[in-house]
Amino acid sequence: MDRLRTPVQPQRREATLALPETPERFWAHPHSLWIAIAAAWGIRLVLAWLSLRLGFVEYNADGFTRVIHGYEWLQNPRWEVGVWLPLHFWLLGGALAIWDNLYLAPKLLATLAGLATITNLALVGATLAGRRAGALTALVVAAFPYEVWFSVSGMAEPVFHAFVSGAALGLARWWVTGSGRPLVLGALSLMAATAVRYEGWFYAAVWxxxxLGGGWLRGWLRGRRQAGVVLGALLPFLFIGVWLQQNxxxxxxPLxxxxxxxxxxxxxxxxxxxxxxxxxLLAYPRALLQIVRVVVVASTGAALxxxxxxxxxxxxxxVFVGGQALLLILVTATFANLGPGAERYLLSNVVLLLPxxxxxALDLWDLRPTGWGATSRYVQRAARxxxxxxxxxxxxxxxRRLAAPPRDYPDPDTRELAPVLTTALREPDPLGRPFVPVVLPHPPADAYNAGYALRILTGQPDTVVVTxxxxLLTDMLATHGARLWVVDTTAEVDPPxxxxxxxxxxxxxxxPAGE
Structure with a gap:
């Protein structure tokens, strides 16, 4: 009778029904994973150094243009609203404030960002597939050519990849453990990414x-609400909202x-x-396939x-990676937002799929088909x-790609001119004339972009005046302001x-003749 009086306890819905399988925790054997990550850092630094020795200076003019903009921002820190998002310039300005070297300080910033990307993605691999996957991910990311080159450049990609990979890590850790802390940290990292490149906005939408969908499912399975999920979902939109309002x-x-x-x-x-x-619609995928066809095919196959x-x-x-790619392609196609640099718009997706x-690869190695009898051994060997x-x-x-890094920018003539001009500027000018006007063809001619390289490679961005x-050259000569002058003969200007x-x-x- 006592048992009949005992109220029946409602059965709790088990959260494990729809949660991911929990892999081997990467912190269970921390030393082996962190040793692998440290080794990947070493490999990255060596490969980056070799790229510089093989003639890599900058990926394209965008890298040096951004450095110059960051330098100019440092001279007059300000909030500015325009085409370019601001966070990368703030970081470049901060790096230059610490180390006044236009050529090396941005490379140091990019190198640190590249090491952060290796770490984040290695932890993504470890979170979702165990420490071996994390270690192999670290090796693959460290040797990925575009990550190597960007890690010694002034491009925005290394910083963007560091932030968006941090978001991917937060999402993976939240999904596996259910903890709110990685979700918030990932959301903050993604918010930073939205202030570096516009691709981050599409990641925010998929995020x-x-x-919201995963949080609702988890809350329903556990029989309780998760108020923090809404905050974690919407936090990446904070900067986006500010930017739209400021526009x-x-x-x-707003657009x-x-x-x-x-x-x-x-x-x-x-x-x-x-x-x-x-x-x-095909422009971005086609441009990406032209530069990393093997990686795109392999990573897509691995994801499937x-x-x-x-x-x-x-x-x-x-879904986070693929959904962003699809959304970016669909939205930007309607704005005819195509042009130079199209190969870089989907590059972050490739980087995020390296885990x-x-x-x-490790799943194939561990494949053990059952129910096939003796055939299963041959299948296992084939898979391995x-x-x-x-x-x-x-x-x-x-x-093979790393052995031939990009050498297109700056062009050979500009590379040859920079050290000659640097040597000439070391000579004292008895009249104290402050400027070196450089006359280049009208933009958007590629030759005009040489000016950014000359300002950085000479280390005198204020002295070298590009026009x-x-x-302007005539005025500077008339007012005795030009200690030297440079004329690009393709500009169809007669040298004075x-x-x-x-x-x-x-x-x-x-x-110019001395006075």
């Missing part, structure tokens, strides 16, 4: 959908930055005006394999052979009279 306040249009970006890219590549919708084998564990990460590559060959061939393709107006002159490639350096 919100995943966090509206300054220009009367003024997007329209101006589209106009600039149309000017740089007029063919965009007549491009069909299909051409716009993991979705089939371990959907609950890898689904959130793959999937490592995890899929595919895993080993895949990793070896991937790293071999990395090595496409010959009248000089006491002496030197020709370096397409450039002419002149010394």
């Amino acid at each position: 919100a959908a995943l966090v 509206y306040a300054h220009f009367g249009d 003024a930055f997007a329209r101006e970006t589209a106009a600039i890219k149309t000017e740089l590549d007029p063919a965009n005006v007549s491009a069909s919708l299909l051409q716009r 394999w993991l979705l089939l084998r371990h959907p609950r564990r890898w689904g959130v990460h793959v 999937a590559l490592a995890a899929a 052979l595919v895993a080993v060959l895949g990793v070896v061939l991937l790293l071999a393709s990395f090595g 496409d107006q010959p009248a 009279a000089a006491e002496r002159s030197v020709t370096v490639g397409r450039f002419v350096i002149g010394w």
Whole structure:
């Protein structure tokens, strides 16, 4: 009778029904994983040094342009609203404030960001597939050519990849453990990414959908609400909201930055005006395949394999990366937002899928098919052979690319001119003339971009004055403000009279007559 009087306890819904399979915790054997990450750091530093020795200076003019902008921001710190997002310039300015070296300080910032990306993605791999996957991820990320080159550049990508990989780590840790702390930290990291590159905005949209959807599911399974999930989902939109409001306040249009970006890219590549919708939709994937075809195919295949084998564990990460790529392509195509640098818009997606590559290789290695009898042993050996060959061939393709780093920027004539000009500027000027006007072709000509390299490689951004107006050179000579002058002969400007002159490639350096 007592048992009949005992109230029946309601059964709790078990959260484990729809939560990911919990892999081996990466902190269970911390020393082995962190030793692997430290070794990957060493590999990255060596590969970056070798790239510089092989002639890499900067990936393209965007790197040096950003450094100059960061330097100018440091001279007059300010809040500015325009096409470029501000956080990278603040970080560049901070680095230059600590180390006054226009060439090396940005590379140090990028190097530290690159090491952070290695660490974040190694921990993503360890969180979702165990410490071996984390260690292999660290190796693959350390040797990925574009990460190596960007880690010694002034480009925004290394900082952006560091922040967005931090977001991916927070999302993975939250999904596996249910803890709110990694969710908030990941949201803060993603908010920082949205202030570096616009690709972060699309990650934020997918993040919100995943966090709200996953948080609702987790709360329903556990029979309670999770108020912090809403905060974690919406926190990355804080900067986005401020930026939209500031564009509206300054220009009367919250999307003024997007329209101006589209106009600039149309000017740089007029063919965009007549491009069909299909051409716009395919532009970014096609440009990406041209530079990292093997990695794109392998990482996509790895992601699909993991979705089939371990959907609950890898689904959130793959949707975060793939959903952002799809959303970015669909939205930007409507703005005709195509032009130079298109290959970089989906590069972060490739970087974020590198843990999937490592995890899929190890999953193949561990594959143990059952119910096939003697055939299962041959399948297992074949799977291991595919895993080993895949990793070896991937790293071999990395090595082949790293042996020939980009050397297009600056061009050979500018590379030759920079040390000559630097040596000339070491000579004291008895008249104390402060400027070196450099006359270049009108932008958007590629030759105009040489000016950014000259300002940085000479280490005198205030002395070297770049212009496409010959009248400025005439004025400086008339007012005795030019200690030297440089004329690009492709600018169709007649070099002025000089006491002496030197020709370096397409450039002419002149010394005005002393007074």
